Amino acid sequence: MRKFMTKALATVALLAMTAGAQAKETVVWWDFLSGGDGVRMKSLIDEFNKTNPDIEIQATTLEWGIPFYTKVQTSAAVGEGPDVMTYHLSRLPLGVDSGVLREITADELKAAGIEGANYAPANWKAAQVDGKQYAVPFDIHSIVLFYNKDALKKADLLGEDGKPKGFDGIENFDAALKKLKDAGSDYGMSFQTAGDGGVWRIFYSLFNQQGGDFYKDGKFLDGDNVDKAAKAAGAMAKWVSDGVVPKQTDYNPSIALFTSGKAPLLMNGVWEVPTMADLSKQGKLGFEWGAVQIPTLFDKPATWADSHAFAIPDRKGKEISPEKLKAVLTAIKWMNEHSISWANAGHIPAYIPVTETEAFKTMEPNATYSSLAATAVFDPTSKLAGVASPVYEASANNITTTVNGDMDPQAGAEGLRDELQALQE
Template identity: 75%
Template sequence: MRGFMKKALATAALLAMTAGAQAKETVVWWDFLSGGDGVRMKALLDQFNKENPDIEIQATTLEWGVPFYTKVQTSAAVGEGPDVMTYHLSRLPLGVSTGTLRELTPDELKAAGFSGDNYAPANWKAAQVDGKQYAIPFDIHSIILYYNKDLLKKAGLLGDDGLPKGLDGAANFEAALKTLTTGPDQVGLSIPTADNGTTWRVFYTLLAQQGGSFINDGKVLDGDNADKATKALAEMAKWTTEGWVPKQTEYPASIALFTSGKAAMHINGVWEVPTMTDLAKSGKLGFEWGAIQIPVLFDQPATWADSHSFAVPNRKGKEISPEKLKAVLTVIKWMNEHSIFWATAGHIPAYLPVTDSDEFKKMLPNAIYSTLAKTATFDPSSTIAGVASPIYEAASNYFMPAFNGDGAPADAISAAKDELQGLLQ
């Protein structure tokens, strides 16, 4: 009898353990994050799995850009793919138009503790298409102006607070570039002028600073927006033709110009902040550096921005269960609440309780340029816009040559307008 009881108890214990194991929810995760972003996300994923024994994230990293979005679309169409994935908000309209993304209903968001009040208005709106929520923002990433404090101070362009002065207004900015360009080995500004992404971001920033709009009611650069676009591109072209910004500069070379002290300033994404931080810590930078929001060259503050976000695929015939969705939203909420670590990659956390925290306010230079979140201008909400989109191709084919002094800005704008309008018809 005693042996029977021991067996029964052992069986019961085994069944209890099995039930416990089965109760653990598995969340399949896809992302496109590499480099410093990838390292940081891996750390967050590991931390989540340690702190949440009832949910296990099984993560896979895929190739950034078109390959990622193509795989997501094709897998969702046949009922496969992840439970949750990273997604650029700029790609949201295209994802919705192809039926790739699942709506997150107001009731589902409310039950999970999400509120738009905890996000910058423009960022929360960018996560919507036609008023419906399809993603939860994780960060705001934008272009910023990196600067060499030593060179700006020497030129009388650095305030007592360590921030640049006298850069607002196109005329002032041009004067600063001229002053800071002292010869072939010392230019005022380096930009990846051979990179279509950077070209688009700078152009879109200057267009938005004029109150311009790229797409309105299905029309590309309609009305006076074409004139504003031409003005933006002409300003950029002036920088290169005057010799203040080197032409045809590849992305790595552009960074090298700044880090070697051969360019007094540098325009690039916030994602290069770790590059500068690491070089400074290792003593390889050779000067004090800082970073601020892009100066206001025209009528109003505005900066191109995008967001890494989290979205749920709309898997045909294999829709996510309520239990799985609850686990997914738990993961997303945890990521938002722990996004102070993500900020070490240069990003501005989307979750306001984090950016409003004392810890973030002490994080430099992020806290300085985080003001751009209030005037961030996201890509047009269109199926032809966003990362690796036809707009980026147009930037490569038309804007980039004009930026480098090859062709008239007005002709480039006209050609891009005609091509992109054709894609919308």
Template identity: 65%
Template sequence: MKTLMKLAMVTTALMTISSVVQAKETVVWWDFLGGGDGVRMKALIDEFNKENGDNIEIQATTLEWGTPFYTKAQTSAAVGEGPDVMTYHISRLPLGVSTNTLSEITADDLASVGLKAEDYAPANWQAAQVDGKQYAIPFDIHSIILYYNKDKLKAAGLLGDDGLPKGLDGVDNFKAALQKLKDGGSQYGVSIHSAAGDSQWRIFYSLLNQQDGKFFADGKFLDGDNLDKAVKATQVVADWVKEGLAPSNTEYPASIALFTSGEAAMHINGVWEVPTFTDLAAKGQLGFEWGAVALPTFFDHPATWADSHSFVIPNNVGKDMTPEKRKAVMEVIAWMNKHSLAWAGAGHIPAYGPVRDSAEFKALQPNATYSVLADTAAFDPVSTLAGVASPVYDAAGNYMVPAINGEMDPQQAIEDLRDDLQAQVE
């Protein structure tokens, strides 16, 4: 009898242990984050596992950024071999939805972890939807900003008492400021990455949206007067280059070096370079005091190109996710959003409002200064041809880059760009 009782107790204990083991969910994670972004994300994953490892453990893999990542995401989901959660550029959602790569995130999913639309900037939340359905949870907003050398702007009378640039709004005013900076001894008023389509797209799309231009609508690229607005946006940058106010055919590292060396008084680039300048300044290797602000308003109102790193749940065909697993995935997404202050150190603006509105973020400079971009962000057109590493970016390289570098007439370049992309729709 005692033997039977011992056996029963052992069996019960084993069943209890088995139950505990089964209660722990492993969340398979894919991202495309390298460099400083990758370091920060790995630290967040380690912190999550440290806090939640008894119940949920993230098993993370980093894959190659760009087209290779999105191709692998699509093919793996199609055969049920994708991860449980992955990072995704919001600009690529239309393609992901069209290929059945992504699972809809429902109202019940959001409610299960206390996330709601009101916690995000309206444009950011809408950009995470396709046809009114939610397919992503934004993690950040990353945009282009204007970096500036405070010493050079002060000497040119372009720095206010608050340490922020002044007199830069308006196409003519900005151009005059560039000339004043050049006349004051700078080789260039502003350095730009003028040799590649991705950087030029970001500037172009900002200037187009400041005119309320529509790049793609109702199945048509640059229809009606949108073409004229696109030409005008392209001409602005072409004039900078033509008049020697910005460098021509300059690669990415060289565009940064022109600013860090003091040869360019300002620099237009993504928020992701904030850590570069922060680190150089901390090491005493910059040689001047720098700052960063939202892109000036060249036309009718503020608007700046933006994208978001976001979280999505792959639609793994033939592999249903258990309710427990889905809840664990949502817990991971919610935790990352609520701890995104650490991610802001990479220059990004937290998408999650409570973090963006926190005293800790408002003390983070220059991020807090340019965080107004959350309310003026212009996300990429909703099209399967748009977004990171897309045909639109390719077209920007093929047509906009020659146009701004004086190798092609802006009017002809934008017409050719429109025709090229429209042919891919039809």
């Protein structure tokens, strides 16, 4: 009898262990994060897996840009792919239009404890299409103004607080760029004047600083918006024609001009903060640096922004189960609650409670430029917009050409409008 009981208890224990093993939910995760972002995300995933024994994230990193989004679309169409993925909010309208993304309902968000009130309003809204939620933001990444404190001080353009002074207003900013060049620099400022992304982000910021409406009711740059676009492009073109910004400069050389001290200002993304921090730590920068929200050159503050977010693919014929959905939303919530380490990559956490912590408030320069979250402007809500989209290509064809002096600003703005409108129709 004793042997029988011992055997029975052992069987029960084995069954319990098996049931426990089966209860562990596996979450298949795809992202496009490489470099420093990739290292930080891997660390977060490892920590999640250690502290959440009921869930295991199995992550795969794919190639950034069009290859990633193409693979997501083709896999979802045949019922394959991940349970959750990173996604640029700027690509959301196209993802919804092509049937790639699954809506996350208000009840599902509530059950997971994910509340829109905990996110910056513009960021949360950018995660919606036609009022429906398709993603949960993870950060805000934007362009900022990097500056060489030593060069600004020499030109009497550095305030007592260690930040640039006299930069607001297009005339003041133009004068400051000239002053910096006259003080001995090769240029006043650098940015990527060749290609699409660097030009689009600055152009879109200056356009929105005029209160422009890039896309509305199926029309691009309708009415006087085309004139606002011309004004924004014209301001950028003047920097190049005045010789205070380099012509036809690719991404990496534009950064090198700043890090070498040849251009005391750089307009680029927050994702370059780790570059500056690492060079400074290694003693390779040669000057004190900082980063602030880009100046208000026209009527109101506005800065282009995008967001890494988490989305769920709409897998045809193999929809996510309630148990898997619960695990996915648990992971998303955890990631946002622990996003302070993600901020080390220069990003602004989308989750407001993290930005209110002492750890973030003392994280520089992030804390200084985090004010841009309140006036961030996301790409137009259109299936033609977003990362690696027709809007970027049309911008390269028309606005980049204008900035480099090969097209009149009005013609460039009208060309941008016409090219996008033709694709729309």
